[in-house]
Amino acid sequence: xxxxxALSGLRFLMIVxxxxxxxxxSSALAAEPKRGGTLRVAYGNEIxxxxxxxxxxxxMIWVATNVGCGxxxxxxxxxFVPDAAESWQISxxxxxxxxxxxxxxxxxxxxxxxxxxxxxxxxRIMDPATRSSMRPFYEAVHSVEVLDPHSVQIRLKYPxxxxxxxxxxxxxxxxxxxxxxxxxxxxxxxxxGKAEAVVGCGPFKLVEWVKGSHLVMDRFDKYFEPGLPYxxxxxxxxxxxxxxxxxxxxxxxxxxxxxFSADHVDTLRAQNxxxxxxxxxxxxxxxxxxxxxxxxDGKPMSKERAPHPIFSDIRVRKAxxxxxxxxxxxxxxxxKGQATPWLGIIPPGSLDTVDVTSxxxxxPARAKALLAEAGYGPQKPLTFELLTNTEKSVFSVxxxxxxxxxxxxxxxxxxxxxxxxxxxxxxxxxxxxxMYIEDLATLLTVxxxxxxxxxxxxxNHSRHTDTKVDEYYAxxxxxxxxxxxxxxxxxxxxxxxxxxxxxxxxxxxxYQVAQPWMKGYVYQAEFKVHYKKVWLDR
Amino acid sequence: xxxxxxxxxxxxxxxxxxxxLVVFVMMRSVPGDPVVVLLGxxxxxxxxxxxxxxxxxxxxxxxxxxxWLGKLVRGDWGAxxxxxxxxxxxxxxxLPVTLELIVLSMGIALLIAVPAAIIGALRQNTWADYTAxxxxxxxxxxxxxxxxxxxxxxxxxxxxxxxxxxxxxxxxGTCPSMVCGVSVWGNLQHVLMPAxxxxxxxxxxxxxxxxxxxxxxxxxxxxTTARAKGLSERPVVFKHALKNALIPTVTVMGLQVGxxxxxxxxxxxxxxxxxxxxxxxxxIIARDYQQVQGFALITALAFVxxxxxxxxxxxxxxxxxxxx
Numbered sequence: 001x002x003x004x005x006a007l008s009g010l011r012f013l014m015i016v017x018x019x020x021x022x023x024x025x026s027s028a029l030a031a032e033p034k035r036g037g038t039l040r041v042a043y044g045n046e047i048x049x050x051x052x053x054x055x056x057x058x059x060m061i062w063v064a065t066n067v068g069c070g071x072x073x074x075x076x077x078x079x080f081v082p083d084a085a086e087s088w089q090i091s092x093x094x095x096x097x098x099x100x101x102x103x104x105x106x107x108x109x110x111x112x113x114x115x116x117x118x119x120x121x122x123x124r125i126m127d128p129a130t131r132s133s134m135r136p137f138y139e140a141v142h143s144v145e146v147l148d149p150h151s152v153q154i155r156l157k158y159p160x161x162x163x164x165x166x167x168x169x170x171x172x173x174x175x176x177x178x179x180x181x182x183x184x185x186x187x188x189x190x191x192x193g194k195a196e197a198v199v200g201c202g203p204f205k206l207v208e209w210v211k212g213s214h215l216v217m218d219r220f221d222k223y224f225e226p227g228l229p230y231x232x233x234x235x236x237x238x239x240x241x242x243x244x245x246x247x248x249x250x251x252x253x254x255x256x257x258x259x260f261s262a263d264h265v266d267t268l269r270a271q272n273x274x275x276x277x278x279x280x281x282x283x284x285x286x287x288x289x290x291x292x293x294x295x296x297d298g299k300p301m302s303k304e305r306a307p308h309p310i311f312s313d314i315r316v317r318k319a320x321x322x323x324x325x326x327x328x329x330x331x332x333x334x335x336k337g338q339a340t341p342w343l344g345i346i347p348p349g350s351l352d353t354v355d356v357t358s359x360x361x362x363x364p365a366r367a368k369a370l371l372a373e374a375g376y377g378p379q380k381p382l383t384f385e386l387l388t389n390t391e392k393s394v395f396s397v398x399x400x401x402x403x404x405x406x407x408x409x410x411x412x413x414x415x416x417x418x419x420x421x422x423x424x425x426x427x428x429x430x431x432x433x434x435m436y437i438e439d440l441a442t443l444l445t446v447x448x449x450x451x452x453x454x455x456x457x458x459x460n461h462s463r464h465t466d467t468k469v470d471e472y473y474a475x476x477x478x479x480x481x482x483x484x485x486x487x488x489x490x491x492x493x494x495x496x497x498x499x500x501x502x503x504x505x506x507x508x509x510x511y512q513v514a515q516p517w518m519k520g521y522v523y524q525a526e527f528k529v530h531y532k533k534v535w536l537d538r
Numbered sequence: 539x540x541x542x543x544x545x546x547x548x549x550x551x552x553x554x555x556x557x558x559l560v561v562f563v564m565m566r567s568v569p570g571d572p573v574v575v576l577l578g579x580x581x582x583x584x585x586x587x588x589x590x591x592x593x594x595x596x597x598x599x600x601x602x603x604x605x606w607l608g609k610l611v612r613g614d615w616g617a618x619x620x621x622x623x624x625x626x627x628x629x630x631x632x633l634p635v636t637l638e639l640i641v642l643s644m645g646i647a648l649l650i651a652v653p654a655a656i657i658g659a660l661r662q663n664t665w666a667d668y669t670a671x672x673x674x675x676x677x678x679x680x681x682x683x684x685x686x687x688x689x690x691x692x693x694x695x696x697x698x699x700x701x702x703x704x705x706x707x708x709x710x711g712t713c714p715s716m717v718c719g720v721s722v723w724g725n726l727q728h729v730l731m732p733a734x735x736x737x738x739x740x741x742x743x744x745x746x747x748x749x750x751x752x753x754x755x756x757x758x759x760x761x762t763t764a765r766a767k768g769l770s771e772r773p774v775v776f777k778h779a780l781k782n783a784l785i786p787t788v789t790v791m792g793l794q795v796g797x798x799x800x801x802x803x804x805x806x807x808x809x810x811x812x813x814x815x816x817x818x819x820x821x822i823i824a825r826d827y828q829q830v831q832g833f834a835l836i837t838a839l840a841f842v843x844x845x846x847x848x849x850x851x852x853x854x855x856x857x858x859x860x861x862x
Binding site: 046047048049050054055056057131132133135187188189190191192193207208210211212213214216235237238239240241243244246247248250251252253271301418419420421422424425426428429441451458459 | 568569570571572574575576577578579580581582583585586588589617618620621622623624628631632687690691694695698699702703704705706714715716717807808809810812816817820823824825
């Protein structure tokens with residue numbers, strides 16, 4: 001069966017990304033794109049490294065999507081579009097994915113993007129020694145076979161409804177690496193950004209990365225899409241301070257801010273009336289995670305679990321996380337109304353999301369009653385630690401608001417503010433905490449959240465042990481009928497809201513800002529930052 | 539003199555070793571695990587164990603320090619745990635930026651401090667003195683980041699980019715990478731605001747100190763003698779008084795280098811400069827132990843070498859000082 005590029009049955013991002021504010025400059029549509037020029041981009045955080053299969057961080061991903069190419073891409077309205085593959089077929093049983101490759105696709109080192117290269121890249125991700133964070137999503141893959149130099153087949157162990165989404169857009173999607181360059185150079189050289197080692201097949205080739213200073217990408221003249229990219233060069237600089245970002249933007253020193261602080265959007269808008277400010281439905285959840293179990297033997301990560309002294313009790317979880325938190329007030333004050341109060345396990349902008357927020361109305365009386373039922377009250381006041389980190393100022397604001405809201409219930413939340421690595425270490429290594437405030441990864445589908453919340457996931461920060469969650473993920477991911485899958489998603493989100501192993505407060509807004517003269521850019525939230533169709537009208 | 543310099547140079551070795559050891563131990567005592575940062579969303583216990591083995595992070599701290607030291611002796615400063623980049627090359631790329639910033643900010647500090655202190659001392663308890671001392675008090679009280687933001691808002695924001703808000707442009711012939719902006723004027727434009735932000739606080743401290751020294755010196759007998767001999771005020775002030783008053787000031791200038799490196803972290807972050815300050819703070823935040831060690835080593839070296847140079851300038855300022 002030959003699948004159309006747009007899998008209408010899935011309709012997944014029709015809901016997800018049509019709700020995103022897709023930004024295409026009207027003048028870009030009207031005017032003829034101009035060739036040449038240098039796009040000057042500001043990132044708010046440092047790039048951690050440039051091995052696309054292993055290094056974490058969005059900043060790396062936003063380089064990978066331009067230096068690399070994959071089998072297929074995805075549009076904001078959820079259509080799968082060809083990238084290095086010109087067509088694909090999915091067998092009726094959903095176990096064989098056959099991709100026919102374009103014949104004119106080259107890596108930046110001049111070697112062809114052929115079936116062997118595709119197999120090489122997927123095998124590399126699946127190899128446990130690579131330690132790729134994408135590996136869990138390739139769990140369904142049995143093997144990759146080279147049918148001929150331009151045909152490659154992925155055989156699955158069982159049907160996986162999100163194979164295409166995963167290849168197109170989980171993290172940055174599958175990024176193909178030149179086998180020649182990858183075998184010639186070491187992992188350390190790739191991480192370090194040695195240009196000869198970081199060889200993809202995208203519209204731009206890496207010229208230089210000087211950590212802390214700049215990253216330069218130049219147009220790849222042999223890029224397979226005719227006429228693209230328009231730009232000669234992209235220069236990325238790290239400007240961490242939002243005030244400095246605004247000053248640089250107003251002075252015209254930068255053309256594009258890839259991730260702009262939500263706190264400063266109004267100021268930037270007032271100072272730069274012509275600026276293109278892009279945002280959409282949130283795809284990242286802001287959570288107030290409660291720890292459900294602790295190591296029984298006191299050793300972090302122990303498989304022997306004991307109930308958390310406070311939040312293992314569902315009545316307390318509901319009193320605090322459900323009825324005790326006023327989500328609307330938090331959004332109004334912390335986000336100046338620029339976010340959506342939310343409860344579901346996936347954020348408002350993700351596929352198959354369901355608004356279950358009404359299951360947790362702000363109800364202090366009900367919260368107090370539940371706390372009393374659980375044995376807490378004036379005689380035995382509840383006190384716990386609320387952990388958050390310094391990465392974004394909004395975390396502290398939300399933590400303070402939660403503390404204040406819980407104080408109305410007679411509950412004391414002691415805020416512990418730490419830096420990001422300390423927070424990561426505490427939460428990821430099963431350290432001591434009761435509740436934390438943080439926005440987690442951007443999520444395209446319910447399935448993508450499995451690596452954060454299955455019982456076996458390294459990032460299962462609540463350390464819940466309810467295998468019913470795993471069963472929901474498995475049922476959802478293996479159900480090939482979109483309607484049935486949607487029903488499972490709804491049931492799962494209601495189950496999650498009821499159990500509160502995962503406690504979302506709201507969506508976490510994401511902003512990008514461009515100068516009026518930057519044309520052709522398509523906003524796709526954190527998932528994709530593509531410069532191949534960008535041009536400068538000045 | 540030669541023996542003195544040699545002795546001081548040899549003293550650098552245990553000093554730097556002690557500093558790097560303290561930093562090494564302290565960094566490992568701070569909460570936060572670089573392995574978690576490195577693995578990110580690929581974190582599992584199995585992966586973490588393997589990474590710790592690879593980077594010898596599973597070994598006792600002193601053994602790790604010994605490994606680091608052993609490599610250092612062979613000229614290997616190690617590689618970043620996160621990015622895999624060689625620490626030494628990253629340090630060398632960033633060193634000129636911070637050196638220029640520090641030298642220029644100290645120059646600005648002196649440009650402000652010397653005349654203000656002289657005027658304040660010679661016209662004690664006049665409006666000029668009060669103005670200088672009040673300005674110095676304000677200068678000491680305002681943190682670098684605040685001065686930096688003010689400058690940014692005025693010269694970059696309000697004046698539509700009269701001075702660039704961020705980044706760096708290299709002096710001709712100093713570009714350490716393939717792609718650089720290179721221009722003398724551009725360099726000056728980029729360094730001016732950060733240097734002023736960093737220099738104002740130092741200027742205030744030096745003004746107060748130099749004024750006090752000058753007041754003491756101009757009341758000394760040899761200055762009275764010089765005046766009695768009929769020397770005009772200019773040589774009395776500049777040749778006899780200022781030169782001697784500078785000795786404690788120069789000592790403090792040497793010690794201020796440490797504060798300047800600390801201030802550079804703030805200023806470089808604010809102005810998004812690719813210097814050692816941002817290198818250091820990024821390394822600390824990411825718990826990138828190898829980079830932190832590189833930062834500690836280079837700053838310790840800079841501090842002790844600059845203070846050695848300061849000590850040697852005493853002989854120029856006061857010929858009576860001799861080093862055996």
